[in-house]
Amino acid sequence: MEKAADHKEVITIPEPTLRRLPIYYQYLKNLESTGTKVISCTTIGNDLDFDPTQVRKDFSYTGVEGKPKVGYLVADLLREIEEFLGWNKVNAAFLVGAGNLGTALLGYSQFKQHGLSIVGAFDKDEAKIGRLIHGKRVLALEKLPGLALRMGIRLGIITVPPASAQEVADLMVKGGIQAIWNFAPVTLKVPSPVLVRNEELYYSLASLSHSLAKKMHTKTEKGEEGYASN
Amino acid sequence: MEKAADHKEVITIPEPTLRRLPIYYQYLKNLESTGTKVISCTTIGNDLDFDPTQVRKDFSYTGVEGKPKVGYLVADLLREIEEFLGWNKVNAAFLVGAGNLGTALLGYSQFKQHGLSIVGAFDKDEAKIGRLIHGKRVLALEKLPGLALRMGIRLGIITVPPASAQEVADLMVKGGIQAIWNFAPVTLKVPSPVLVRNEELYYSLASLSHSLAKKMHTKTEKGEEGYASN
DNA sequence: TAGATTGTTAATCGATTAACAATC
DNA sequence: TAGATTGTTAATCGATTAACAATC
Known part of the structure; x- marks a missing residue:
């Protein structure tokens, strides 16, 4: 069982990539609606606060292909992400x-x-x-x-x-x-x-309240106790 | 700004740990309600499918202390996680x-x-x-x-x-x-x-539908096309 | 062509896991 | 005491980032 399919290598997509794909998708949908046809990883990275190389690597899992100097076709990206995530079938x-x-x-x-x-x-x-x-x-x-x-x-x-x-x-x-x-x-x-x-x-709640608590704590340590009310 | 607080080292908790803490919390709440007072990382790891060492490391961020051979007090863990996540204050x-x-x-x-x-x-x-x-x-x-x-x-x-x-x-x-x-x-x-x-x-939806699509695909490749309907 | 961007390989970084001493 | 478990340091693994050649 361990070495199943050792001829056709099984590519498993990293969890973080899978988590980012819907973010790209939503972003690209927006772009599409504004009429943008072509986009580069640099721009995407800037807008979404991701490393451009990471964007490129993430895209590579879907099998989409870009053109050097040009970038990716928004329509291509949307189609490939949809297919990759199984969003083209209901x-x-x-x-x-x-x-x-x-x-x-x-x-x-x-x-x-x-x-x-x-x-x-x-x-x-x-x-x-x-x-x-x-x-x-x-x-x-x-x-x-x-x-x-x-x-x-x-x-x-x-x-x-x-x-x-x-x-x-x-x-x-x-x-x-x-x-x-x-x-x-x-x-x-x-x-x-x-x-x-x-x-x-x-989980999100944990993350948020932990950060808020930490913020509060830091402030208090600096001696600005009670500043933010509560 | 970069080297702020270089005397008192700033410990940042890894995201994955922060994601797991609420899972421990829910699990421990359950234990508490069944009357369990003491628990070991080994048991927790088994039940939640985590590595026991990881459980220990995660707990260490909250500052909770266990007793060798005995384990952790459920009440201690709950209290420390609550405090760490800021769940003790509303x-x-x-x-x-x-x-x-x-x-x-x-x-x-x-x-x-x-x-x-x-x-x-x-x-x-x-x-x-x-x-x-x-x-x-x-x-x-x-x-x-x-x-x-x-x-x-x-x-x-x-x-x-x-x-x-x-x-x-x-x-x-x-x-x-x-x-x-x-x-x-x-x-x-x-x-x-x-x-x-x-x-x-x-994201969850992406993950689920991608896996379902892949499952389907694998099956199809094996020649069991159409087995699961749809 | 020159320059921007892709695609990929290598280096780095951080989280997970393994190993092990300390301890009740 | 012996054995189980903690707490911590080191090794491994995988994801992110950097470097760079290919290309339109």
Whole structure:
């Protein structure tokens, strides 16, 4: 298993690159809308605060090709990034947990342009079952595995409270779902072929509040205590 | 500026560590609720799929101390992480954009336990101004700078469409806000002391759809085309 | 052509992991 | 005490950045 595919080398893309591609994409979409046809890594790097070489390297993973002295065609870049990220095909997904966050995600019309279409919503709460949310009917949770199998759904979104998240994940696995986008702050246990991506809302929060606390601290040390109120 | 504080060395925490701390925190909260008092890095590493040495190193940044042969006190860890992340003090924040996502965030009661209290909501839309959302009155956007200054608000949350995000950021800066949690997919331009943290919803999506696409591709190459429907 | 930009290889930097002494 | 675990220093690994030849 370790040396699988040793003839055709497997290129794995670095996580940081994968994280930056959507940033380029959004930036390029903007450029496109202003009518810009061609762009250089230098300009992109300046605008997004990335090293130009890094931009070039990131792009190379998508297979796009630029022209020396000219740059890259915006249209080329958009097309290649879309294809690379699988955003040119739409993945049908089931969402479980029709609370605040679930409702917000169900209403996100932009998802379709990013390869995601939420085609079903589920909940355990009797009060929510049968209701329409952003045009989608909320179904009973226990119907998920059967429907997922029948419809060939490969992507699941979990927006339930942490205590129920594992149970939901189990049902998704049972329904043949292959990738889970998990918004509940829990580490899910799933069989290895199933992919889990945690949306760590609290990470950003951690980063922000840590920096704010540090800022405060620095100020206090300098003797400007209480300057910023609070 | 470059060699500021050369006597008292400035320890900067690696981003990845900062990203993991909330994961430990959530895990430890769970442990605490089951009555566990003491835990070792080995166990944590096993449960969360991290290298035990890494766990130890991560903890060291918070200043927590363990006991050889025994491990760490769960209570100690929770306290130190809370303090390190600034979660023991609550930051008051203003949120702009009372749409689906904004509404969801306004309803997130768990934020208070993570150092965040959203004390004001703003919108440009006349139809939304004056309404109550999760107990908070939506105010007119132009009131933000004045109120932020008066109340000493240091944290801002942006949940408006990308086209309005920069304008909102400018108002926040005018109101003396020092850190921005940005959910709009745009790169904001703010003066350097102001911190911006982008919540990149599309990154996870990129990662997931890319992996799904790759999985599909691999399968297809093996000649099992069309197996998973779609 | 000259100069800007790509594409790639090499050097650097930082995070992860391994090794191991200290200790309860 | 013996063994498990911490805390730390050194080795490894991978991503970022620098250098530079190729090229339009």
